[in-house]
Amino acid sequence: xxxxxxxxxxxxxxxxxxxxxxxxxxxxxxxxxxxxxxxxxxxxxxxxxxxxxxxxxxxxxxxxxxxxxxxxxxxxxxxxxxxxxxxxxxxxxxxxxxxxxxxxxxxxxxxxxxxxxxxxxxxxxxxxxxxxxxxxxxxxxxxxxxxxxxxxxxxxxxxxxxxxxxxxxxxxxxxxxxxxxxxxxxxxxxxxxxxxxxxxxxxxxxxxxxxxxxxxxxxxxxxxxxxxxxxxxxxxxxxxxxxxxxxxxxxxxxxxxxxxxxxxxxxxxxxxxxxxxxxxxxxxxxxxxxxxxxxxxxxxxxxxxxxxxxxxxxxxxxxxxxxxxxxx
Amino acid sequence: xxxxxxxxxxxxxxxxxxxxxxxxxxxxxxxxxxxxxxxxxxxxxxxxxxxxxxxxxxxxxxxxxxxxxxxxxxxxxxxxxxxxxxxxxxxxxxxxxxxxxxxxxxxxxxxxxxxxxxxxxxxxxxxxxxxxxxxxxxxxxxxxxxxxxxxxxxxxxxxxxxxxxxxxxxxxxxxxxxxxxxxxxxxxxxxxxxxxxxxxxxxxxxxxxxxxxxxxxxxxxxxxxxxxxxxxxxxxxxxxxxxxxxxxxxxxxxxxxxxxxxxxxxxxxxxxxxxxxxxxxxxxxxxxxxxxxxxxxxxxxxxxxxxxxxxxxxxxxxxxxxxxxxxxxxxxxxxxxxxxxxxxxxxxxxxxxxxxxxxxxxxxxxxxxxxxxxxxxxxxxxxxxxxxxxxxxxxxxxxxxxxxxxxxxxxxxxxxxxxxxxxxx
Numbered sequence: 144x145x146x147x148x149x150x151x152x153x154x155x156x157x158x159x160x161x162x163x164x165x166x167x168x169x170x171x172x173x174x175x176x177x178x179x180x181x182x183x184x185x186x187x188x189x190x191x192x193x194x195x196x197x198x199x200x201x202x203x204x205x206x207x208x209x210x211x212x213x214x215x216x217x218x219x220x221x222x223x224x225x226x227x228x229x230x231x232x233x234x235x236x237x238x239x240x241x242x243x244x245x246x247x248x249x250x251x252x253x254x255x256x257x258x259x260x261x262x263x264x265x266x267x268x269x270x271x272x273x274x275x276x277x278x279x280x281x282x283x284x285x286x287x288x289x290x291x292x293x294x295x296x297x298x299x300x301x302x303x304x305x306x307x308x309x310x311x312x313x314x315x316x317x318x319x320x321x322x323x324x325x326x327x328x329x330x331x332x333x334x335x336x337x338x339x340x341x342x343x344x345x346x347x348x349x350x351x352x353x354x355x356x357x358x359x360x361x362x363x364x365x366x367x368x369x370x371x372x373x374x375x376x377x378x379x380x381x382x383x384x385x386x387x388x389x390x391x392x393x394x395x396x397x398x399x400x401x402x403x404x405x406x407x408x409x410x411x412x413x414x415x416x417x418x419x420x421x422x423x424x425x426x427x428x429x430x431x432x433x434x435x436x437x438x439x440x441x442x443x444x445x446x447x448x449x450x451x452x453x454x455x456x457x458x459x460x461x462x463x464x465x466x467x468x469x470x471x
Numbered sequence: 472x473x474x475x476x477x478x479x480x481x482x483x484x485x486x487x488x489x490x491x492x493x494x495x496x497x498x499x500x501x502x503x504x505x506x507x508x509x510x511x512x513x514x515x516x517x518x519x520x521x522x523x524x525x526x527x528x529x530x531x532x533x534x535x536x537x538x539x540x541x542x543x544x545x546x547x548x549x550x551x552x553x554x555x556x557x558x559x560x561x562x563x564x565x566x567x568x569x570x571x572x573x574x575x576x577x578x579x580x581x582x583x584x585x586x587x588x589x590x591x592x593x594x595x596x597x598x599x600x601x602x603x604x605x606x607x608x609x610x611x612x613x614x615x616x617x618x619x620x621x622x623x624x625x626x627x628x629x630x631x632x633x634x635x636x637x638x639x640x641x642x643x644x645x646x647x648x649x650x651x652x653x654x655x656x657x658x659x660x661x662x663x664x665x666x667x668x669x670x671x672x673x674x675x676x677x678x679x680x681x682x683x684x685x686x687x688x689x690x691x692x693x694x695x696x697x698x699x700x701x702x703x704x705x706x707x708x709x710x711x712x713x714x715x716x717x718x719x720x721x722x723x724x725x726x727x728x729x730x731x732x733x734x735x736x737x738x739x740x741x742x743x744x745x746x747x748x749x750x751x752x753x754x755x756x757x758x759x760x761x762x763x764x765x766x767x768x769x770x771x772x773x774x775x776x777x778x779x780x781x782x783x784x785x786x787x788x789x790x791x792x793x794x795x796x797x798x799x800x801x802x803x804x805x806x807x808x809x810x811x812x813x814x815x816x817x818x819x820x821x822x823x824x825x826x827x828x829x830x831x832x833x834x835x836x837x838x839x840x841x842x843x844x845x846x847x848x849x850x851x852x853x854x855x856x857x858x859x860x861x862x863x864x865x866x867x868x869x870x871x872x873x874x875x876x877x878x879x880x881x882x883x884x885x886x887x888x889x890x891x892x893x894x895x896x
Contacts, residue, residue: 242784242787242788243788243789243792244787264790264791264792265672265673265674265743265790265791266672266674266789266790269742269789270743270788270789270790274787286673286789287674287791288673288674288675289672289673289674290673324673327671351670352665352670352676353666353667355667356667356668356671357671
């Protein structure tokens with residue numbers, strides 16, 4: 144764990160790379176949320192820009208398809224006045240046999256300052272952070288089934304806005320937790336921020352191995368798991384899971400684990416419904432709930448920009464000359 | 472040429488020897504221990520004061536990469552590393568390119584090993600042609616060409632019917648079948664132990680059931696066919712329990728474990744350490760302790776290196792995209808000695824698991840100091856501390872999670888057929 148800590152933080156304990164929630168600390172997460180809060184006003188101005196990262200070049204390095212995450216990272220970077228380069232590697236060099244390391248070396252040679260990386264392999268962002276030149280920051284935009292820390296932080300931001308405090312909350316995550324990098328990061332963030340009752344609700348085929356290691360309570364019955372929760376986070380069910388041996392059909396899944404108004408009655412009256420998107424209506428969530436008054440699904444998207452601005456500016460700050468008069 | 476090794480503590484588990492005495496070599500063979508034969512005038516005297524003199528080590532599993540992957544290692548480079556590790560006999564799996572499924576490739580491997588002259592190399596022949604898992608090989612021809620057993624390396628077989636037929640045919644020719652216990656469907660392209668650490672890291676897991684299901688299915692076919700089966704590199708306590716039961720029932724089965732599985736667990740993967748990417752995967756602390764206990768109680772017959780040298784690039788990628796394996800010849804003995812230091816094995820048990828016991832599995836005359844045998848000898852200083860650094864490694868592969876570990880016990884000299892093939896400088 145210490146190793147991760149060293150990789151993500153600089154000598155002054157400031158964020159250098161943002162790879163996973165694990166190994167960070169509560170105060171740092173709160174700093175991210177507070178910084179994001181300060182950026183929300185930027186998005187509401189007529190001129191939606193601050194000059195914090197002017198002259199910096201940020202590369203969106205996407206080895207796996209994404210619309211929402213890439214777009215919000217791009218918007219966040221532009222609102223910080225950085226130059227943004229979008230590189231879609233599926234159609235690029237690695238397909239021609241270039242190694243990941245060679246791709247990185249080439250981008251480094253173009254004097255980029257930050258890589259925002261999405262990759263299908265768990266640990267890819269970690270690997271890149273270990274091998275980039277020291278002046279480059281790496282932000283993990285999702286690696287395999289490992290982590291998606293900015294998604295988790297925008298979810299935390301949304302929860303804090305809705306609920307205020309974390310420590311008294313009951314939070315349930317429903318769906319394919321086993322294969323979800325989002326769920327892993329959410330669980331670490333919730334627990335670091337003080338949520339004591341974190342529930343995961345799924346059939347055994349979608350529960351991760353050794354859930355105890357995550358400090359969560361496991362439910363296989365949605366109704367039972369939803370009882371008295373303050374926040375319910377629905378996960379997207381990947382279509383490919385439907386064709387394997389994990390689930391028999393969309394119909395049975397929706398019947399047992401799909402969120403409907405009727406099941407939601409079991410939760411607290413002021414329950415907040417979240418979803419990282421894109422949603423499968425009628426598979427994991429009923430339209431009436433997704434579009435209903437308790438849903439904050441679209442707010443999550445809006446918050447994604449402020450949170451990504453916060454993470455990018457904080458990570459880039461660690462590379463600026465030290466103004467506190469410390470070493471070097 | 473007559474050689475006397477004197478003042479060393481001679482440990483030869485097969486002959487129940489343990490004591491300071493002299494060992495006499497003439498014309499590449501051991502001629503006596505203790506008292507010199509009549510009219511023995513040594514041409515050369517090796518002083519082994521403070522050292523242990525034991526049979527040259529026998530490694531049941533070392534990938535030499537030749538033919539086909541010489542950028543990772545050659546028979547010459549890797550057998551030289553073996554000599555540094557005190558290993559004089561190595562068994563190499565058939566997954567070379569081309570595969571060892573014809574006498575020509577089996578002979579080529581042995582010829583190149585003879586030419587290099589650092590160690591005896593005994594190939595395993597492929598169980599199926601091209602390791603493709605469907606048609607069995609010419610096992611009689613492979614045996615005649617020097618193969619000491621047959622194996623499908625890490626490749627899956629098409630069905631349990633093919634396994635059954637292959638076992639029957641191997642048994643016809645008295646060949647031991649080496650079975651990698653990994654049920655491919657359950658392994659499901661995983662790369663780490665399916666457990667708490669893999670789950671946290673989001674890496675695809677290989678459950679213990681992938682190993683136990685394969686062991687159980689194979690054991691059922693041993694009962695059916697009577698074939699002799701060896702399971703290399705078991706990784707779980709539960710698999711060992713099945714082996715222990717089968718041995719108790721008198722089945723002709725044996726197994727080994729790798730030295731790294733006796734020291735590392737899934738915890739070592741944290742930080743996505745690709746040097747710990749091995750197959751079978753590193754499992755839990757409980758499994759590691761179970762494997763150690765298995766060596767101590769005799770369920771596990773041997774400790775192997777599972778040497779797999781790689782070029783640096785093979786480990787430079789996101790974890791699941793890296794190649795599995797450790798360059799392990801030069802750390803086999805010190806890692807085994809560490810288990811002795813931990814109080815799990817006696818020195819004699821440890822040496823037996825690296826000499827006589829693996830030699831018995833291979834059915835070859837090696838691993839003992841009996842008079843008349845080839846003078847394959849390992850002399851090591853059990854108290855000497857040294858640090859593993861990549862510059863001093865003789866293997867072409869420097870891929871090891873043990874870099875910068877302080878090792879205790881170092882080989883000072885290795886003799887092959889009475890000839891010094893390694894001497895520490």
